[in-house]
Amino acid sequence: MICASQALADSGRGVRFEVEYFGGPAPAFAIRHRGRVHAYLNRCSHVAMELDWQEGVFFDSEGRDLLCSTHGATYSASSGHCIGGPCNGTPLVKVLVEERDGKVYFKGFEDD
Numbered sequence: 001m002i003c004a005s006q007a008l009a010d011s012g013r014g015v016r017f018e019v020e021y022f023g024g025p026a027p028a029f030a031i032r033h034r035g036r037v038h039a040y041l042n043r044c045s046h047v048a049m050e051l052d053w054q055e056g057v058f059f060d061s062e063g064r065d066l067l068c069s070t071h072g073a074t075y076s077a078s079s080g081h082c083i084g085g086p087c088n089g090t091p092l093v094k095v096l097v098e099e100r101d102g103k104v105y106f107k108g109f110e111d112d
């Protein structure tokens, strides 16, 4: 389990968690956007930095897009696609999650 559903407010703070990715631990995060939970590796596609300089702060000030705190790469909250800044068209790595019975669970990766 990643967290309780109520830990994720819409466009609010994200929850950080760890996954195994290519045989090693990798930081990831979950956020809620327009009611749905989405999760990504916490790794900017510009430089392999974590996005949140302040822990759990992934959204821009409008609560619409995800913003890398290092150089301002901007990603769609619902797809992880790069929509501006130095990510240059490269998306975040999507993590599959499922919300069930008031809890959010890790389900793997899209290409598993």
Ligand code: FES
Pocket (backbone or CB within 6 Å): 044, 045, 046, 047, 048, 049, 068, 069, 070, 071, 072, 073, 085, 086, 087
């Ligand atoms: S490391 Fe994210 S924009 Fe450069």
